[in-house]
Every structure is written in C-alpha cells, then in structure tokens.
Amino acid sequence: MNIAIVSGSNGLIGSESVSFLSDKMDLVIGIDNDQRAYFFGPSASTKWNKEVLESKYSNYKAHNVDIRDYASLETIFKQYGNDIKIVVHTAAQPSHDWAAKEPITDFTINANGTLNFLELTRLHCPKAVFIFTSTNKVYGDTPNFLPLVELEKRWEIDESHPYFKEGIDEAMSIDNSKHSVFGASKVAADVMVQEYGKYFDMNTAVFRGGCLTGPQHSGAQLHGFLSYLMKCAITGDHYTIFGYKGKQVRDNIHAWDLVNMFWHFYQNPQPGGQVYNAGGGRFSNCSMLEAIEICEKITGNKMNYSYTDGNRSGDHIWYISDLTKFRQHYPTWEYKYSLDVTMEQIFENMKARV
Numbered sequence: 001m002n003i004a005i006v007s008g009s010n011g012l013i014g015s016e017s018v019s020f021l022s023d024k025m026d027l028v029i030g031i032d033n034d035q036r037a038y039f040f041g042p043s044a045s046t047k048w049n050k051e052v053l054e055s056k057y058s059n060y061k062a063h064n065v066d067i068r069d070y071a072s073l074e075t076i077f078k079q080y081g082n083d084i085k086i087v088v089h090t091a092a093q094p095s096h097d098w099a100a101k102e103p104i105t106d107f108t109i110n111a112n113g114t115l116n117f118l119e120l121t122r123l124h125c126p127k128a129v130f131i132f133t134s135t136n137k138v139y140g141d142t143p144n145f146l147p148l149v150e151l152e153k154r155w156e157i158d159e160s161h162p163y164f165k166e167g168i169d170e171a172m173s174i175d176n177s178k179h180s181v182f183g184a185s186k187v188a189a190d191v192m193v194q195e196y197g198k199y200f201d202m203n204t205a206v207f208r209g210g211c212l213t214g215p216q217h218s219g220a221q222l223h224g225f226l227s228y229l230m231k232c233a234i235t236g237d238h239y240t241i242f243g244y245k246g247k248q249v250r251d252n253i254h255a256w257d258l259v260n261m262f263w264h265f266y267q268n269p270q271p272g273g274q275v276y277n278a279g280g281g282r283f284s285n286c287s288m289l290e291a292i293e294i295c296e297k298i299t300g301n302k303m304n305y306s307y308t309d310g311n312r313s314g315d316h317i318w319y320i321s322d323l324t325k326f327r328q329h330y331p332t333w334e335y336k337y338s339l340d341v342t343m344e345q346i347f348e349n350m351k352a353r354v
Helices: 012-021 036-040 047-056 070-083 103-124 181-199 225-235 255-267 288-299 324-329 339-353
Strands: 003-007 027-031 060-063 084-089 129-135 148-150 155-157 203-209 211-213 239-242 249-254 274-278 285-287 305-308
Touching (some): 003 012, 003 070, 012 084, 070 084, 084 103, 084 255, 103 129, 129 181, 129 255, 181 203, 225 239, 225 249, 225 339, 249 339, 255 274, 274 324, 285 288, 288 339
Parallel strands (some): 003 084, 084 129, 239 305
Antiparallel strands (some): 148 155, 249 285
16 A cells, blocks of 8 residues: 555645645545644634545545654554655644743654654654655744845845845755744754654655645634734734834745645655755745735735734744755746735635634
C-alpha cells in the first residue's frame, strides 16, 4: 500500500494535504486533536473540517492524537511501517502572540512534536518523504533592517536592493535576531528537519511559509491574517491593526499551491535536508490596508477597524518570499490561485460558516 500521514489534518494546510493526496494514495492517515480550540477558543475549532474530510474521502482515517504523545504516535507508525510513503507534518502552535503566554506548551508542540515525527519516520519508514511546514518567522526580525521605503498604502523594499525583484531568499541568516517565542520553537524544528535529512540521509524538506491561506482556514484574532480579516468584514466585528501604519506587507500563498509544492518534492526529492522559501512572492502579496480594501470590495461592507501604534514584537514590516530555488529544482510548478481568487474563496467559505 501507499500511505500518507498528515499531522494537523483538520487545519488549513493539513486538510488541503488530505484532499490533495486522497486520490494519489491508498490510505491517508490524519492526526489532529483540535488543539486550535484550546489556543484560540471554541469558535476556532477545526472539528467542522474533520467532519467534511471524513464525509468526502472514504480512504481517510482520522486519529485524535496529541503530537507530543510519542507512544500513541508510535502505535500508528508501527502499524503501517514502510507502507508510509510520505509524512506531511503541519501540526503546530501557530500564533506569534499566543506562544508568549505559554512558551513551554509552544515549544513542546512545535519542537518536540516535530522531533517525534522525525524519529518515528526514521525508525519505521526511513525511505518516506518528510515534509515540514516551517515559517518565515525563522528569519526573526532581520527583514526589518532591509532598506524599506514608505509608499501610500504599503512599505516596499528599495528598488536598488537585490531582494526587490523576487523577495527574500534562503540565504538570509536565521541567527542573532528577535524571532518571537513561536519563531524560536519553529527554528528548533526547522533545523532538526534539516539535520535528519543531512545526518540520517532521509528525504526531508523544510518549507518556510509566508502567509498560508485559503478557504479552509479557521481564522482567529491571533492567527489567520486574511481569514480573520474577512470574517470581521462579513460580521462587522472590530479588527485592530497593530503598528507600521497598517502598511506592513505579507505575501500570501493558497494552501493548494503550497501542497502542490510538497507533491513536486515528493515525486523527485532533493537530498540533503532541503530548505525552500514558500509564499506568494511577487505574484500574490498585499499590505494590511490593501487587504482591508479587498475585503470591503468583496463583501460590500465598510470594515470596523482601528489602529494602534504598538506593533507585535518581532513582527515583520515587509516580507515577500523568493521562490527561485524551488523553481530551479521544480521548473514545472506554477501558482494556480491569485490573491483575488483566494480572497473570493475565503469569502464564500466564511460566509457559509459565520
């Protein structure tokens, strides 16, 4: 059999991975204990997404397991062994802000949980491809020291800088910067995934995401930028912009486009614990003010928002991913979903849920 294991299977990237792999694998095993409801409250629960997946895919089997529980995870890996061909590890504590409240919880989930999956893959299915969803927060606040220019609705990098054309590449240092507690725990996991690829000669890959988005996102105030923004645009709930004049820029990649990157790597894995920046790049990015305009246009509603000068500690002013390395390794990969199409999808899905 060809089996996929997907952690965080109820979440945005996890559920997209389940959908994507369901017709390519004999069996897709999901691992998710809806910890998101603990992080962000009952309204952020992903139980609805679990029910959707179970109703749509007959070869999907969900397990309610905490990724810190090595023994329970081992039972699953032992059962399927070398039939496991791909492990897509998306489960995480995902919030920059929340991590500061419970650093031990954040670290044990993000770092120790990742180590559990790596070690179980090494012991029970060492030839499997191991995909890890990392984050651009591993670069800390280093991007904030780039030469930035203030425009009417966004910050932009000076056009004379090498990053102007394509964005930030994998050569940027992850050292000597303020990462946030969340960013630091993801650095630990990120480096360990690289190490298992290099030291144990496993097929591991790190994808350092920009803003990961799509219609399956359960947006919450502390996580899920575009999804939560659209939710507020629909409901009229208040939204707060934190710092940088609302001109902070993020690149946004649709979950399907990211999972398609995973699939390209799976079909032809590059050795040595590869690292790829993975975001919307110059193809799909926006500032906070620009995103608000898009939400207002799609919903027809004027947003209820306010501004506070205090930015989130270590938050990026401008971040756009350079995907040149991945494109060089996988030249047939292309974006499918533009920002406008993605936002329309988020609107339609969110409208049905709120």
